[in-house]
Amino acid sequence: MKLYSATASFKHKRKNSTFVPQYEERTVIVKAKSIALAEKLILKEFKCYSTDGTVFLDDFEIQEVDGCLKDGVLEVASFSRVSKLSKNKYLELYRTDLRPKDCKLRNWKHAWYQKDKETKACYNCEKTKKKP
Numbered sequence: 001m002k003l004y005s006a007t008a009s010f011k012h013k014r015k016n017s018t019f020v021p022q023y024e025e026r027t028v029i030v031k032a033k034s035i036a037l038a039e040k041l042i043l044k045e046f047k048c049y050s051t052d053g054t055v056f057l058d059d060f061e062i063q064e065v066d067g068c069l070k071d072g073v074l075e076v077a078s079f080s081r082v083s084k085l086s087k088n089k090y091l092e093l094y095r096t097d098l099r100p101k102d103c104k105l106r107n108w109k110h111a112w113y114q115k116d117k118e119t120k121a122c123y124n125c126e127k128t129k130k131k132p
């Protein structure tokens with residue numbers, strides 16, 4: 001048995017008109033005898049995950065998880081993007097702008113959900129609000 005990881009792209013949509021569609025890169029790990037069996041299990045899981053407005057975009061990449069827990073750490077997925085961007089521009093484009101600080105910056109409306117007992121959070125941005 002070997003370990004395989006797979007990262008796939010999903011799109012989240014809601015009927016709520018204030019919800020801004022979201023793209024998700026999601027990684028799972030599976031134990032299987034071959035990459036073909038791993039793919040079968042992984043696609044089944046992606047199908048199960050695709051409910052309530054979540055759509056699997058038929059884009060995925062499977063990798064054999066190589067190595068062992070070295071110093072307690074195991075790499076399960078990695079992607080390299082070839083780019084001549086500076087490190088700051090790269091981070092700005094691909095990492096720090098995953099979700100805006102506030103919907104107001106994009107002229108969006110907040111799409112609140114109950115995060116925990118006392119806190120509401122917005123699906124679209126980083127804003128939260130506490131129960132008064």
Ligand SMILES: [Zn+2]
Nearest residue numbers: 103110122125
């Ligand atoms: Zn918001």
